[in-house]
Amino acid sequence: MLHDVFLTFNGNELITTQEQLFTDIQNTFTIEFWAKPEATHGIDKQSRKGVLQTFSQRFAVAPVFGAVEDGSHFKAGIGVSVGTNGVSVYEHTTDHLVATLVYTAPINDWTHIAVVYINKTPYLYINRKFAKKGLTSRKKILVPSGVFGGLKPYGFYIGSLKEIRIWRTARTQFEIENNINQELDGNDATLFSYWKLNEGSGIVAYDSTPNKHNGIIENAKWHSPQNDNAKNKNINILFTFYVPSGGIETLNRQRFYALSNQGVNCEFLYTKSGTGLQNKINTSIFITKNDDEIKDIILEGNYEAIVVSSDYRLLKKIRDFGYEGSLIYEIQGLGFSKEYADEFLKNEAYSAIQEDCDGILYPQTPHLVQAFEKYFPLKKKFCFHNCFNTKAFRYEPLPKEDKPIIGWVGRLEENKNWKDFLSIGATLIQENFSIQLWMFEDNTLSTPTERLAFEQKIQELNLASHLTIYANQPHSEMAKYFSIIGDSGGFLCSTSKVEGFGYAVLEAMVCRCPVLSSDSDGVRSFIKHNITGKFFTLENIDEAVREGKELLTNIPLREAIRRNAVEHIETHFSPNEYAKNFLDMIADIKNISK
Numbered sequence: 244m245l246h247d248v249f250l251t252f253n254g255n256e257l258i259t260t261q262e263q264l265f266t267d268i269q270n271t272f273t274i275e276f277w278a279k280p281e282a283t284h285g286i287d288k289q290s291r292k293g294v295l296q297t298f299s300q301r302f303a304v305a306p307v308f309g310a311v312e313d314g315s316h317f318k319a320g321i322g323v324s325v326g327t328n329g330v331s332v333y334e335h336t337t338d339h340l341v342a343t344l345v346y347t348a349p350i351n352d353w354t355h356i357a358v359v360y361i362n363k364t365p366y367l368y369i370n371r372k373f374a375k376k377g378l379t380s381r382k383k384i385l386v387p388s389g390v391f392g393g394l395k396p397y398g399f400y401i402g403s404l405k406e407i408r409i410w411r412t413a414r415t416q417f418e419i420e421n422n423i424n425q426e427l428d429g430n431d432a433t434l435f436s437y438w439k440l441n442e443g444s445g446i447v448a449y450d451s452t453p454n455k456h457n458g459i460i461e462n463a464k465w466h467s468p469q470n471d472n473a474k475n476k477n478i479n480i481l482f483t484f485y486v487p488s489g490g491i492e493t494l495n496r497q498r499f500y501a502l503s504n505q506g507v508n509c510e511f512l513y514t515k516s517g518t519g520l521q522n523k524i525n526t527s528i529f530i531t532k533n534d535d536e537i538k539d540i541i542l543e544g545n546y547e548a549i550v551v552s553s554d555y556r557l558l559k560k561i562r563d564f565g566y567e568g569s570l571i572y573e574i575q576g577l578g579f580s581k582e583y584a585d586e587f588l589k590n591e592a593y594s595a596i597q598e599d600c601d602g603i604l605y606p607q608t609p610h611l612v613q614a615f616e617k618y619f620p621l622k623k624k625f626c627f628h629n630c631f632n633t634k635a636f637r638y639e640p641l642p643k644e645d646k647p648i649i650g651w652v653g654r655l656e657e658n659k660n661w662k663d664f665l666s667i668g669a670t671l672i673q674e675n676f677s678i679q680l681w682m683f684e685d686n687t688l689s690t691p692t693e694r695l696a697f698e699q700k701i702q703e704l705n706l707a708s709h710l711t712i713y714a715n716q717p718h719s720e721m722a723k724y725f726s727i728i729g730d731s732g733g734f735l736c737s738t739s740k741v742e743g744f745g746y747a748v749l750e751a752m753v754c755r756c757p758v759l760s761s762d763s764d765g766v767r768s769f770i771k772h773n774i775t776g777k778f779f780t781l782e783n784i785d786e787a788v789r790e791g792k793e794l795l796t797n798i799p800l801r802e803a804i805r806r807n808a809v810e811h812i813e814t815h816f817s818p819n820e821y822a823k824n825f826l827d828m829i830a831d832i833k834n835i836s837k
Contacts, residue, residue, distance in 0.1 A: 284326030344377025576743025
């Protein structure tokens, strides 16, 4: 596989060849490489002259000072900055540091980047497709650089690099496509230098061409599946929760994917069965509330860490069972109000959390952050975004519905606030009778009283002919439904009082389904009003209707929200970043307990 072995850079690493500038090739050449950035870079304005005050670049290829050898300010070195938010091409010499090409777009996985210079004009290709033409340089001579990873003080690359190639010619799109996924033998006469970065060990990055422009690796780390699996293969993690349903069940599948890719073995314990078990994953899932059975599972599992979600009483039980590993208490959502969350931690769970766990884990949800800081100021706390695999769950182009659809996902309970959704839908239908409402629920979790109230509300609002209820849909089907809703001209409406994270909102956004949501705290990680989605004030039906009408009718705004939403999720909720944060947490707790 092309990306099995590569070099990782963490913000202060370099590869330096003996010739920092390759002056043998000038003005027309190609620089190409594979990159997997892990941080954003600064976005400067395109320019042909001057000195940009930039100190936040991620130079995968350093724009080496062009006058370094002979003092000629007519010669500029070329560099390429790559971040999760795009690519910029720079040139650098005396009193001259400018970005002649700036391209903004999300870059969240391995991406092939080719910068083709034709007579001092840069052309950018991303994953073999033409992306942008830059500005023609005013300098007399442009030359590629032989330094990779960064340039002090302007910025260092963070992420991974592989397959760096410099060509004597301007490669055509066909030529780029022809060998984008292939290792070369290095003997092509037009190939000036070629660093495969597949050695896997040592401090030398070998040039595979006869020119032998070998580079010295300074601090960058080798990555390979064999090394990672060897490091993590003995790490077993157990995640516990009450029932496999809703947001926690989704999170467990997502972090199973993220951690398994790093060689970690994840298993799950639920105290009762639930509809989420239809979403198959290839690991052990235990269903029991029997203390003896739970004890056997824990003592036989050799778990490096156990993550207990919500059930604080289980913390003491696990300690009493004799478990000596890392015990982490996790909260993803907490009750139906911020006040409830505060009271729960203060009056119910305080002593168990304080005495029996080694650390607390929660998402970047403001009321959870505030509550845990308030009641556990000295406890070790870990707060980072959950993750989502956008490769497995994403927009699907399907036949378009001829009527706008407004969707809702949740349980028939007070916190999910289904009554307001029906009221919002009914009001919008009065103005557009073609609107359809789709509700997705787990009908095994509602009470008979709540179900009766739901049915009565449907009759009261005369919604029966406009409402379709989808019960217990497999998670794999939801991408299809969200895509259909988005393409119909409709949106997902989230009416929750409080959300710890809000996976349904995230999933809709990934599938290009715009979201109108109550400002329920946890979804602030996803929604920026009128940029990635829309907010309305909780229980303000009139405001929700106004915002919903704009989503239905303002097509330019709607399309911008759809694009921005996908980019936002892909950028900020990476499985790789989650795995890194999670494993750092485990290492941190182990160091504390020593």
